Amino acid sequence: MAAIPEQTLLSGYQVPCVGLGTWKSKPGEVAAAVKTAIGLGYRHFDCALIYGNEKEIGEAIKDVIGTGTVKREDLFITTKLWNTYHSKARVLEGCKESLTNLGLDYVDLYLIHWPMSMRENVELIPAAPDGRADIIDIDFTETWTAMQDLVDQGMCRSIGVSNFNSKQIQRILDLGLKHPLTCNQIEISPYNSNEKLLQFCKSKGISVVAYSPLGSGDCPWRKPDDPKLLEESEIVRIANQYNKSPGQVLLRWGIQRGYIIIPKSVSAARQKQNFEIFDFELKEDEMKIIYEINRNFRLCTWTGAVPDASHSPYYPFHEEF
Numbered sequence: 304m305a306a307i308p309e310q311t312l313l314s315g316y317q318v319p320c321v322g323l324g325t326w327k328s329k330p331g332e333v334a335a336a337v338k339t340a341i342g343l344g345y346r347h348f349d350c351a352l353i354y355g356n357e358k359e360i361g362e363a364i365k366d367v368i369g370t371g372t373v374k375r376e377d378l379f380i381t382t383k384l385w386n387t388y389h390s391k392a393r394v395l396e397g398c399k400e401s402l403t404n405l406g407l408d409y410v411d412l413y414l415i416h417w418p419m420s421m422r423e424n425v426e427l428i429p430a431a432p433d434g435r436a437d438i439i440d441i442d443f444t445e446t447w448t449a450m451q452d453l454v455d456q457g458m459c460r461s462i463g464v465s466n467f468n469s470k471q472i473q474r475i476l477d478l479g480l481k482h483p484l485t486c487n488q489i490e491i492s493p494y495n496s497n498e499k500l501l502q503f504c505k506s507k508g509i510s511v512v513a514y515s516p517l518g519s520g521d522c523p524w525r526k527p528d529d530p531k532l533l534e535e536s537e538i539v540r541i542a543n544q545y546n547k548s549p550g551q552v553l554l555r556w557g558i559q560r561g562y563i564i565i566p567k568s569v570s571a572a573r574q575k576q577n578f579e580i581f582d583f584e585l586k587e588d589e590m591k592i593i594y595e596i597n598r599n600f601r602l603c604t605w606t607g608a609v610p611d612a613s614h615s616p617y618y619p620f621h622e623e624f
């Protein structure tokens with residue numbers, strides 16, 4: 304079996320290839336989920352200011368560190384700068400807010416959550432009078448420059464982006480970087496294989512982190528007739544062959560493609576499953592069959608059920624990749 308390392312390097316730091324997603328993990332359940340995950344061996348946690356649960360996650364981490372089970376340096380914690388914090392002063396504010404919530408001196412990775420900027424100092428998802436998102440024109444290169452200062456100040460060990468297309472990444476690279484752009488966190492599942500962007504990032508030495516790798520069954524803006532990845536017949540068939548669950552096949556497909564995955568679960572049994580994907584290997588023809596499920600389907604689009612943000616000059620999904 305080809306060895307897939309359980310850890311990979313991200314800007315010189317070891318990062319576990321399977322992290323725990325925390326979006327939609329409610330205050331009241333997320334602390335238990337984080338503690339259970341650490342007990343199962345998870346050391347990588349994906350957070351964001353917008354998820355509204357950083358405080359509980361921080362308390363759970365503090366408790367576990369207090370028991371001596373893990374040390375801070377054993378953990379890889381990511382969080383993200385929200386769209387209403389893109390101006391220079393607000394970048395510092397946003398990072399401080401997340402660090403306070405998490406009770407940490409630094410995060411391992413800090414990401415610009417989206418390239419679009421939204422009106423500052425109002426709601427987190429501000430709507431304009433026409434009902435669309437209240438977009439403002441702060442160029443993400445300004446935001447990036449301020450992100451670099453956070454590394455200098457020791458508030459984050461590495462910085463990156465999320466939901467950026469290849470041209471947007473190239474614009475940042477063309478600035479000449481003081482600190483590397485280590486990561487692009489993007490939606491990847493067999494429904495949206497994102498092959499071209501994945502290859503582009505790899506060619507630039509940028510790690511890719513896949514969000515919604517299981518198809519985000521609990522995504523709040525999923526429509527009733529949206530396809531259900533975990534029920535795809537080929538996924539179920541392959542899973543049965545290996546005596547694995549459909550979720551494990553989806554995640555294994557991801558790590559065999561060479562990126563980091565951050566499945567979310569608040570269930571101990573499913574967290575355990577999602578971690579047990581290093582003891583089987585999908586054959587080339589099975590990888591291909593799964594590729595063929597691709598239909599360029601995204602859930603996080605900023606269109607439809609959420610205030611539309613596709614009029615932003617920095618909206619990433621007008622480009623092919």
Ligand SMILES: NC(=O)C1=CN([C@@H]2O[C@H](COP(=O)(O)OP(=O)(O)OC[C@H]3O[C@@H](n4cnc5c(N)ncnc54)[C@H](OP(=O)(O)O)[C@@H]3O)[C@@H](O)[C@H]2O)C=CC1
Nearest residue numbers: 324325326514515516517518519521550566567568569573
């Ligand atoms: N940068 C960005 O813009 C975004 C980042 N993210 C990040 O990525 C993470 C993961 O993506 P997310 O959208 O949550 O979706 P996922 O694809 O991780 O799916 C989560 C859903 O799958 C269920 N589930 C978990 N494991 C299994 C399993 N083995 N079998 C069957 N069902 C399972 C969960 O339920 P249960 O909890 O009950 O187990 C939940 O309903 C987020 O939590 C967040 O941290 C997500 C979206 C956007």
Ligand SMILES: O=C1CO[C@H](CO)[C@@H](O)[C@@H]1O
Nearest residue numbers: 326351353354416466603
């Ligand atoms: O990470 C994510 C999940 O939640 C956000 C909104 O509530 C999304 O915009 C974002 O991409």
